[in-house]
Amino acid sequence: MLRKIGMLAAFITAVPAVAQSSPAVRVPPEIGAAYARLGKAMMAHDANGVRAVWAEDFVVNAPNNMVLHRDEVIAAMERDFLDYRDFRKHISFVGEKPEVTVVMGYDTMVPTKGPGAGKQVMRPFTDIWTNRAGTWQLIARQATIAAAR
Template sequence: MQTPFYFLWWLLVSPAERPSAPAQQAIEAEITRLEQLEAQAVLKGDTTTLFRLWAKEFVVNNPDNRVVTAQQVRAFMRTGKIDYASFQRIIEKITVVDNVAIAMGRETTTPQQKTANAGKTVTRRYTNVWVRQAGAWHLTARQATNVVVQ
Protein backbone atom coordinates (compact mmCIF):
# COMPACT_ATOMS: atom_id res chain seq x y z
CA MET A 1 0.00 0.00 0.00
CA GLN A 2 2.90 2.35 0.45
CA THR A 3 3.65 2.52 -3.30
CA PRO A 4 0.26 4.00 -4.32
CA PHE A 5 0.49 6.57 -1.52
CA TYR A 6 4.00 7.60 -2.61
CA PHE A 7 2.88 7.85 -6.24
CA LEU A 8 -0.08 10.02 -5.27
CA TRP A 9 2.17 12.24 -3.15
CA TRP A 10 4.65 12.53 -6.05
CA LEU A 11 1.87 13.57 -8.46
CA LEU A 12 0.36 16.12 -6.11
CA VAL A 13 3.29 17.56 -4.18
CA SER A 14 6.47 16.89 -6.07
CA PRO A 15 5.74 19.02 -9.16
CA ALA A 16 5.11 22.04 -6.95
CA GLU A 17 8.59 21.64 -5.48
CA ARG A 18 10.33 21.53 -8.85
CA PRO A 19 10.70 24.54 -11.12
CA SER A 20 9.45 24.37 -14.70
CA ALA A 21 11.95 23.21 -17.32
CA PRO A 22 12.87 26.75 -18.49
CA ALA A 23 13.16 27.97 -14.89
CA GLN A 24 15.24 24.91 -14.00
CA GLN A 25 17.61 25.63 -16.90
CA ALA A 26 17.96 29.26 -15.88
CA ILE A 27 18.74 28.31 -12.27
CA GLU A 28 21.23 25.65 -13.40
CA ALA A 29 22.97 28.21 -15.63
CA GLU A 30 23.19 30.66 -12.71
CA ILE A 31 24.50 28.02 -10.30
CA THR A 32 27.05 26.91 -12.92
CA ARG A 33 28.23 30.52 -13.24
CA LEU A 34 28.46 30.91 -9.46
CA GLU A 35 30.25 27.57 -9.06
CA GLN A 36 32.95 28.67 -11.52
CA LEU A 37 33.18 32.14 -9.98
CA GLU A 38 33.66 30.58 -6.55
CA ALA A 39 36.32 28.15 -7.88
CA GLN A 40 38.24 31.02 -9.50
CA ALA A 41 38.05 33.06 -6.30
CA VAL A 42 39.49 30.11 -4.35
CA LEU A 43 42.29 29.76 -6.91
CA LYS A 44 43.11 33.48 -6.67
CA GLY A 45 42.70 33.65 -2.88
CA ASP A 46 40.02 36.31 -3.43
CA THR A 47 38.29 36.32 -0.06
CA THR A 48 36.30 39.45 -0.93
CA THR A 49 34.47 37.57 -3.70
CA LEU A 50 34.18 34.46 -1.54
CA PHE A 51 32.55 36.34 1.31
CA ARG A 52 30.09 37.85 -1.18
CA LEU A 53 29.21 34.36 -2.48
CA TRP A 54 29.16 32.54 0.85
CA ALA A 55 26.27 32.68 3.29
CA LYS A 56 27.02 34.04 6.76
CA GLU A 57 26.41 30.51 8.02
CA PHE A 58 28.80 28.92 5.47
CA VAL A 59 30.27 25.66 6.71
CA VAL A 60 32.62 23.12 5.10
CA ASN A 61 33.32 19.48 5.80
CA ASN A 62 36.81 19.78 4.33
CA PRO A 63 39.16 17.16 2.84
CA ASP A 64 41.03 17.05 6.18
CA ASN A 65 37.82 15.66 7.74
CA ARG A 66 37.22 18.83 9.74
CA VAL A 67 34.10 20.97 9.81
CA VAL A 68 35.15 24.61 9.43
CA THR A 69 33.50 28.02 9.09
CA ALA A 70 34.04 30.81 6.57
CA GLN A 71 36.35 32.61 8.99
CA GLN A 72 38.48 29.49 9.40
CA VAL A 73 38.70 29.04 5.61
CA ARG A 74 39.78 32.67 5.25
CA ALA A 75 42.49 32.13 7.89
CA PHE A 76 43.69 29.02 6.03
CA MET A 77 43.94 31.08 2.83
CA ARG A 78 45.81 33.92 4.54
CA THR A 79 48.34 31.54 6.11
CA GLY A 80 48.87 29.56 2.89
CA LYS A 81 47.16 26.37 4.07
CA ILE A 82 44.76 26.76 1.13
CA ASP A 83 46.78 27.78 -1.92
CA TYR A 84 46.46 26.23 -5.36
CA ALA A 85 48.51 26.50 -8.53
CA SER A 86 45.46 25.14 -10.39
CA PHE A 87 41.84 24.42 -9.53
CA GLN A 88 39.33 22.87 -11.91
CA ARG A 89 35.72 22.12 -10.97
CA ILE A 90 33.61 19.77 -13.09
CA ILE A 91 29.90 19.91 -12.28
CA GLU A 92 28.18 16.59 -12.88
CA LYS A 93 24.70 17.35 -11.57
CA ILE A 94 22.70 20.27 -10.25
CA THR A 95 19.44 19.55 -8.45
CA VAL A 96 17.02 22.33 -7.52
CA VAL A 97 14.27 22.06 -4.91
CA ASP A 98 12.51 25.29 -4.02
CA ASN A 99 15.20 27.75 -2.90
CA VAL A 100 17.98 25.15 -2.61
CA ALA A 101 20.38 24.10 -5.37
CA ILE A 102 22.79 21.23 -4.87
CA ALA A 103 25.81 20.97 -7.17
CA MET A 104 27.83 17.76 -7.22
CA GLY A 105 30.90 16.70 -9.12
CA ARG A 106 34.66 16.51 -8.99
CA GLU A 107 37.54 18.90 -8.59
CA THR A 108 41.17 18.61 -9.59
CA THR A 109 43.65 20.80 -7.75
CA THR A 110 47.39 21.29 -7.62
CA PRO A 111 48.18 22.49 -4.11
CA GLN A 112 51.29 24.62 -3.53
CA GLN A 113 53.32 26.25 -0.77
CA LYS A 114 52.17 25.15 2.73
CA THR A 115 49.02 23.40 1.48
CA ALA A 116 48.78 19.66 2.16
CA ASN A 117 49.90 17.58 -0.85
CA ALA A 118 51.82 20.54 -2.35
CA GLY A 119 53.12 19.75 -5.83
CA LYS A 120 50.78 16.81 -6.31
CA THR A 121 47.56 16.51 -8.28
CA VAL A 122 44.55 16.00 -6.00
CA THR A 123 41.20 14.79 -7.30
CA ARG A 124 38.23 15.02 -5.00
CA ARG A 125 34.46 14.64 -4.97
CA TYR A 126 32.44 17.59 -3.81
CA THR A 127 28.92 18.71 -2.95
CA ASN A 128 27.98 22.38 -2.73
CA VAL A 129 24.64 23.51 -1.30
CA TRP A 130 23.40 26.91 -2.53
CA VAL A 131 20.43 28.62 -0.86
CA ARG A 132 18.50 31.51 -2.41
CA GLN A 133 17.85 34.19 0.20
CA ALA A 134 16.74 37.78 -0.34
CA GLY A 135 16.91 37.32 -4.11
CA ALA A 136 20.48 35.98 -4.28
CA TRP A 137 22.12 32.54 -4.24
CA HIS A 138 24.67 31.93 -1.47
CA LEU A 139 26.89 28.92 -0.93
CA THR A 140 25.81 27.70 2.47
CA ALA A 141 27.39 24.27 2.91
CA ARG A 142 30.15 22.33 1.22
CA GLN A 143 31.63 18.88 1.51
CA ALA A 144 34.86 17.81 -0.23
CA THR A 145 36.65 14.46 -0.08
CA ASN A 146 40.03 13.68 -1.61
CA VAL A 147 39.78 10.49 -3.65
CA VAL A 148 43.13 10.42 -5.52
CA VAL A 149 46.44 12.07 -4.67
CA GLN A 150 49.20 11.61 -7.27
Protein backbone atom coordinates in the same frame (compact mmCIF):
# COMPACT_ATOMS: atom_id res chain seq x y z
CA MET B 1 42.07 27.30 15.71
CA LEU B 2 45.51 27.80 14.17
CA ARG B 3 45.88 24.00 14.00
CA LYS B 4 42.59 23.82 12.07
CA ILE B 5 43.71 26.46 9.62
CA GLY B 6 47.11 24.86 9.09
CA MET B 7 45.46 21.57 8.15
CA LEU B 8 43.28 23.26 5.54
CA ALA B 9 45.84 23.83 2.86
CA ALA B 10 44.67 21.22 0.37
CA PHE B 11 41.09 20.87 1.52
CA ILE B 12 38.97 23.89 0.68
CA THR B 13 37.32 24.94 -2.54
CA ALA B 14 39.39 27.22 -4.72
CA VAL B 15 36.96 27.31 -7.64
CA PRO B 16 37.72 26.39 -11.13
CA ALA B 17 39.97 27.72 -13.75
CA VAL B 18 38.02 25.36 -15.99
CA ALA B 19 34.54 23.99 -15.25
CA GLN B 20 33.36 20.93 -17.09
CA SER B 21 30.08 19.07 -16.85
CA SER B 22 28.69 16.04 -18.55
CA PRO B 23 26.45 16.88 -21.54
CA ALA B 24 23.27 15.93 -19.67
CA VAL B 25 24.06 18.23 -16.70
CA ARG B 26 22.84 21.83 -16.80
CA VAL B 27 24.30 24.22 -14.24
CA PRO B 28 21.86 27.09 -13.57
CA PRO B 29 23.44 30.28 -14.98
CA GLU B 30 23.15 32.10 -11.64
CA ILE B 31 25.11 29.36 -9.87
CA GLY B 32 27.68 29.19 -12.66
CA ALA B 33 28.17 32.93 -12.28
CA ALA B 34 28.49 32.56 -8.50
CA TYR B 35 31.17 29.87 -8.99
CA ALA B 36 33.02 32.27 -11.31
CA ARG B 37 32.84 35.13 -8.77
CA LEU B 38 34.03 32.81 -6.02
CA GLY B 39 36.95 31.58 -8.13
CA LYS B 40 38.11 35.10 -8.89
CA ALA B 41 37.82 36.12 -5.23
CA MET B 42 39.71 33.06 -3.97
CA MET B 43 42.52 33.51 -6.48
CA ALA B 44 42.81 37.20 -5.57
CA HIS B 45 42.59 36.44 -1.82
CA ASP B 46 39.63 38.83 -1.75
CA ALA B 47 37.87 38.06 1.55
CA ASN B 48 34.93 40.36 0.81
CA GLY B 49 34.40 38.72 -2.56
CA VAL B 50 34.32 35.29 -0.88
CA ARG B 51 31.91 36.58 1.78
CA ALA B 52 29.58 37.74 -0.99
CA VAL B 53 29.25 34.16 -2.29
CA TRP B 54 29.54 32.14 0.92
CA ALA B 55 26.58 32.59 3.26
CA GLU B 56 27.33 33.93 6.72
CA ASP B 57 26.49 30.49 8.11
CA PHE B 58 28.57 28.59 5.49
CA VAL B 59 30.23 25.38 6.73
CA VAL B 60 32.52 22.86 5.08
CA ASN B 61 33.14 19.26 6.07
CA ALA B 62 36.78 19.08 5.01
CA PRO B 63 38.64 15.91 4.01
CA ASN B 64 40.47 15.96 7.35
CA ASN B 65 37.09 15.31 9.07
CA MET B 66 36.93 18.82 10.48
CA VAL B 67 33.87 21.04 10.16
CA LEU B 68 35.01 24.58 9.46
CA HIS B 69 33.04 27.80 9.37
CA ARG B 70 33.27 30.58 6.81
CA ASP B 71 35.60 32.81 8.81
CA GLU B 72 38.04 29.95 9.50
CA VAL B 73 38.33 29.20 5.79
CA ILE B 74 38.69 32.88 4.88
CA ALA B 75 41.45 33.23 7.50
CA ALA B 76 43.34 30.36 5.82
CA MET B 77 42.89 32.02 2.43
CA GLU B 78 44.16 35.35 3.76
CA ARG B 79 47.24 33.57 5.18
CA ASP B 80 47.97 32.22 1.68
CA PHE B 81 47.41 28.56 2.63
CA LEU B 82 45.11 27.86 -0.33
CA ASP B 83 47.08 27.72 -3.56
CA TYR B 84 46.44 25.38 -6.47
CA ARG B 85 47.83 24.80 -9.92
CA ASP B 86 45.72 23.40 -12.76
CA PHE B 87 42.39 23.50 -10.88
CA ARG B 88 39.39 22.01 -12.70
CA LYS B 89 35.82 21.43 -11.53
CA HIS B 90 33.95 18.47 -13.07
CA ILE B 91 30.19 18.65 -12.44
CA SER B 92 28.28 15.39 -12.69
CA PHE B 93 24.96 16.23 -10.99
CA VAL B 94 22.78 19.27 -10.37
CA GLY B 95 19.60 18.83 -8.37
CA GLU B 96 17.31 21.84 -8.24
CA LYS B 97 14.75 22.08 -5.43
CA PRO B 98 12.57 25.05 -4.50
CA GLU B 99 14.80 26.04 -1.55
CA VAL B 100 18.23 24.71 -2.56
CA THR B 101 20.34 23.51 -5.44
CA VAL B 102 22.74 20.62 -4.91
CA VAL B 103 25.85 20.41 -7.11
CA MET B 104 28.00 17.25 -7.06
CA GLY B 105 31.13 16.24 -8.89
CA TYR B 106 34.84 16.27 -8.35
CA ASP B 107 37.71 18.72 -8.55
CA THR B 108 41.16 17.94 -9.87
CA MET B 109 44.03 20.15 -8.85
CA VAL B 110 47.68 20.28 -7.90
CA PRO B 111 48.15 21.91 -4.47
CA THR B 112 51.30 24.03 -4.27
CA LYS B 113 51.40 23.86 -0.44
CA GLY B 114 50.46 21.49 2.34
CA PRO B 115 49.47 17.82 2.04
CA GLY B 116 49.78 16.54 -1.51
CA ALA B 117 51.84 19.52 -2.67
CA GLY B 118 53.01 19.01 -6.24
CA LYS B 119 50.77 15.98 -6.86
CA GLN B 120 47.49 15.88 -8.74
CA VAL B 121 44.60 15.43 -6.31
CA MET B 122 41.06 14.28 -7.07
CA ARG B 123 38.50 15.65 -4.62
CA PRO B 124 34.81 14.64 -4.86
CA PHE B 125 32.52 17.38 -3.56
CA THR B 126 28.93 18.22 -2.76
CA ASP B 127 27.93 21.90 -2.69
CA ILE B 128 24.61 23.18 -1.32
CA TRP B 129 23.40 26.53 -2.70
CA THR B 130 20.41 28.60 -1.61
CA ASN B 131 18.85 31.81 -2.88
CA ARG B 132 18.78 34.47 -0.17
CA ALA B 133 17.38 37.87 -0.97
CA GLY B 134 17.78 37.26 -4.72
CA THR B 135 21.41 36.11 -4.52
CA TRP B 136 22.67 32.52 -4.74
CA GLN B 137 24.96 31.72 -1.82
CA LEU B 138 26.90 28.60 -0.93
CA ILE B 139 25.72 27.39 2.48
CA ALA B 140 27.50 24.03 2.83
CA ARG B 141 30.24 22.01 1.20
CA GLN B 142 31.59 18.52 1.69
CA ALA B 143 34.92 17.65 0.10
CA THR B 144 37.00 14.49 0.25
CA ILE B 145 40.43 13.79 -1.17
CA ALA B 146 39.90 10.53 -3.03
CA ALA B 147 43.28 10.11 -4.69
CA ALA B 148 46.64 11.78 -5.09
CA ARG B 149 49.10 10.89 -7.85
